[in-house]
Amino acid sequence: MAALLADNLPVPPPNEALLALGIEGSANKVGVGLIRYVPATGAYDILANPRETYVTPPGTGFRPRETAQHHQRHVVPLVQKCLREAGVDASEIGCVCYTRGPGMGGPLRSCAVAARVLARLWRVPLVPVNHCVAHIEMGRVATDVSDPVVLYVSGGNTQVLAFSGRRYCIFGETIDIAVGNCLDRFARVLGLSNDPSPGYNIEKCARDGKKFAPLPYVVKGMDVSFSGLLTFISQNAPKLLAGGYTPSDLCYSLQETIFAMLVEVTERAMAHCGRKDVLLVGGVGCNRRLQAMMAAMARGRGGACCDMDHRYCVDNGAMIAQAGIFAFQHGSRAAWASCDCTQRFRTDEVEAVWRRPTET
Template identity: 60%
Template sequence: MVIVLGFEGSANKLGVGIIKDGVILANPRKTYITPPGEGFLPKETAQHHREKVLEVLRLALNESEVTPNEIDVVCYTKGPGMGAPLATVAIVARTVAQLWNKPILGVNHCIGHIEMGRLITGAKNPTVLYVSGGNTQIIAYARKRYRIFGETIDIAVGNCLDRFARILKLSNDPSPGYNIEQMAKKGYNFVPLPYCVKGMDVSFSGILSFLEERTKSLLEQGHTSEDLCFSLQEVIFAMLVETTERALAHCNSNEVLIVGGVGCNLRLQEMMGEMCKERGATLFATDERFCIDNGVMIAQAGYEMFKSGTRMAWKDSYVTQRFRTDEVETTWRTD
């Protein structure tokens, strides 16, 4: 029996999760929400995490009814992410591990998403579409690593959605992407937007620049904000489905798993589901409890690492804003 405590704080979500042999015991989370039209900055986000982290840790321990003595290993997000929030949460993880005399493990954020998705959905060896505010990657497992088959060459898809929400002055509560999704359901008139797929990679900065320059005139011409949200979703999700389909064919896979905050979007799931149906593949996706950054995903990836014999020296318990998915050897996978 292994009980793992996981800390996540790479962006504006602060989460603490506790997992016991693949069973989720607690997964509380607090989100730093900024006013409409504003993004979250590293300094203020780190301040939020500092103020809330002990409260969230207490919630997790109370909810799980686990005592510090019972915890076998403390895990934290090592990267990728925003420097100040990452460092803030890592300091707490290191402090707790030393106070309680526990080993510590730094977890790759992206792999946390993948392992959480595999645990919740039961997907065995899927082609993974990882879509969030900071990352956009198409990933598949091969020879002891999660290999990146395609990715964004500029900004992440979630960042594109967030910044468009700022143009429209949409609320950041519960998230800009969620509010765009709700508005898109009321849009009917498609506005042609740049479609940018380059081989297996995608690019979103041109679409965003197009909308930054033309949103005002498009609204004056009679298009609604709902039409623009609808059109943006249709184009960027079509790009993601196209590149995922190519990876699926290349890997001769029959499973697709969508992870990351944008993975909650029901329209993306619907479009990906259609593609999977045509190819005889199965789509796996989760809801906002596990798609959006959370502590238990770090605990689950840490559990797999710890159980397979991975250990980390204290001198290596730092954070890094750049930590590639394919840098990690997946010691826990034998397939």
């Protein structure tokens, strides 16, 4: 059991216990998490957070249809496992939270249908959650950081954000593919395993890299671009390998170039906002090299880099429950007809009603 304190929440939640179940399934991971709010301590306890990953053969990606079928097979057993690990009965659950988007259509629909059925079966409210906001809120609570600049890096998203008014404003983002997608696709070029993830195997391979290969560095104002970089290294990989570079050298070179781009735009956002701390969220946020580079930059500005391990950084059900319980406790309600799912759901579309609008 992990106790995540809510000291950084400016608006006190209601003085009553609440148990929220969250279902995440926007990409190749399906997860179910249970979070209990304890009014006596003001803590949010993660009672259980199991997940299953759809792993494809080396050199391949995952398709929406097969991924959706994977989620359909696993979501109910995961709900049962979650309740069993937490030692609670379904009758104790106060709301069901699910990922509304963004993400892949088929997987999103599979988990949304499961959430709708459970909410009807248990006669509890259904809470739609933005996947990106869920990453941020889990990170804020898990690391106990109040108001950082956020670097959100995953297989499907790359954004630099900061809270202003009542929304997470996007200061910069990728103009083409996400950083995780870039790493995953280069892993296919090298034939690296997808187990547990291609990005993790890129990171492992890069640790043995010694020789840096110059690669395109594409920063456009506050935005970054990875598609040209990916094309360049993919097309030139055979020549580079024949010329004395190892696969580890190429992974090392790719990581160093990409992460330097991300550190640059993040530092620029921190300078603009006048904030010293940076929060890393999303699956790529687990990367130790990215964490080290970001920490060095933050230290130079008198701040810190706040990061998490794979339990909360990688897609999981607890983060959906965390964002959902915040919204639910602070009066956010959704009509049943609006509890759908969508592949496109911008982070800055969400009004964070659980945070003070005066924060800038």
